[in-house]
Amino acid sequence: MDLQTLTYIVVGLTFALYIGIAFWARAGSTRDFYVAGGGIHPIQNGMATAADWMSAASFISMAGLIAFMGYGGSVFLMGWTGGYVLLAMLLAPYLRKYGKFTVPEFIGDRFYSRTARVVAVVCLIICSVTYVIGQMKGVGVAFSRFLEVDYDTGLYVGMTIVFFYAVLGGMKGITYTQIAQYCVLILAYTIPAIFISLQLTGNPVPQVGLGSTMVGTDVFLLDRLDQVVMDLGFNQYTTDVRLSGLNMFAYTMSLMIGTAGLPHVIIRFFTVPRVKDARSSAGWALVFIAILYTTAPAVAGMARLNLIETLEPEPGQYLAIDERPQWFKNWEKTGLLGFEDKNGDGRIQYSADPKVNEMTRVDLDIMVLANPEIAKLPNWVIALVAAGGLAAALSTAAGLLLAIASAISHDLLKGMIAPNITEKTELMASRIAMAFAIAGAGYLGLNPPGFAAGTVALAFGLAASSIFPALMMGIFSKGITREGAIAGMIAGISVTLFYVFQHKGIMFIPGTAFLGDTPANWFMGIEPNAFGVVGAIVNFAVAFGVSKVTAQPPVEVQELVEHIRIPAGATTAHEH
């Protein structure tokens, strides 16, 4: 069977599964819609959280980033997993005890202020919308590459599928679909990795293979990799620091606290029955995430080595243009790979020196997407990778859309504009909000604003500098006042935005940056994407300072803080 047909069958089967789940897991109440009825088993929730969290960026792009950054790529590995330790200890159990439906709702109650709730809604929507654009693009791109339909059609198909299970089932439908999507994506990620590890090192476990010797030699794979990249003029793979130690420190910390502060991840912990389950569920989520995140560096190193050995089969002997393999030609068509025979010798020189280098285009995403073909794996593996990429993008998009829809229907509509609507009306409103959120995300996927590429990193910076500190202070300090929290959130987010805009342009519009985006202009050499941690520090400092000079929080609020710190008496998520 040809690859095209096979891919259609595999992707079609997974989509049929998601729609089947949508009909089976319809939401009957707002509790079903916002928190899946609050009865999800911690292991199931862990699996759903893993799919919710691992986006097209984790599945498709991360290994490619690491492949070209080497050791410097560790910031993503540690940053995007270490945040779960913070979530498990600092936020999830207490927010679960609080037992309501949304993150802004907690901020509004704890800081006894509608203004605080609105500020939180605004932060949430900015973070989630910027993030969802990336997912919609991922869906469109995956379709256009694997199924050879155009980008727009791919996006419409993706939107229809999400519409089915997110509008019908809300959090309940999303949870069960995410569990299925996790299974698809993890198989799609690990199977090619196992094959490649076997081919290169004879060891089927990629995590071990990366530290093993190459088949038939006593040379370690990483030593070989260090050698070949250095021969081409690149920095040594295993020690290539990202700018500076301080920058790596700030980048990792920003990603960690950004992860812990992302609302679509936090609300997943509202779906388990007890505080105890919220704690263990974070552990399970991390296990399921770690399976992919510890495989990714192996995929990265091995794919980089495979690519170089394809281009330079013998030292100094580069690939002849007419001998290039079929996968190379396939990916040239997509524009992700490209070469230019500058010296006209009929061979493709690969080098770190841009003057000599003839591999003029190597898209980072190619490392995961073309991996099965480079390793000559069977067609069903390639079809599975397509389904896995789609599962990763769709599951994250659905989680983000739910966070957006519930902030609109629950925080803005029910919480402010029309507090007296019945549950039935609110459920209808949340479905309409979801439908609009999907349409809006689809629109932004079709007409991506120029700044789309820069905004995913911005989502972490914003969550790190606004939501995480507000939640943490709300739980760990009884003395933070309404004024302190609001001033802190606004100061934190402003500092982060200001720093990003001054180097990247106002709203990322080219030419409006008033300080060039080069290390010399960066504050202590910290790149804009790594600045969330500085925003967070500003947030903490401002909140404490302002709280010192404003009137103490009311007694009920101090009692609320005492109440969420102790598990017993945790009621299930309730209607106020």
Place this chain on the structure above:
Amino acid sequence: MSQMTEQQAKEYWRRNVSLMVKLLVVWFIVSFGCGIMLVDVLNQVQIGGYKLGFWFAQQGSIYVFVGLTFYYAKKMAALDREFNVEEE
């Protein structure tokens, strides 16, 4: 809410925070310590094909993170029982 005296509630919270601080010290050491600040020193040591600092940054820290969250969940479940604040 179960019947806990103010004293007990304070003690429960103090023990929770103290456990958390200890575990976060480990969290910091394996990632920011071994993976970033001490990476060059640890890279002198080699385990199989992995330089040790590189291994912490791309593998080891993640395994420790998993261990920490489960350990915290287990210890806190025991603390809940001790103070009789378990949920049914």
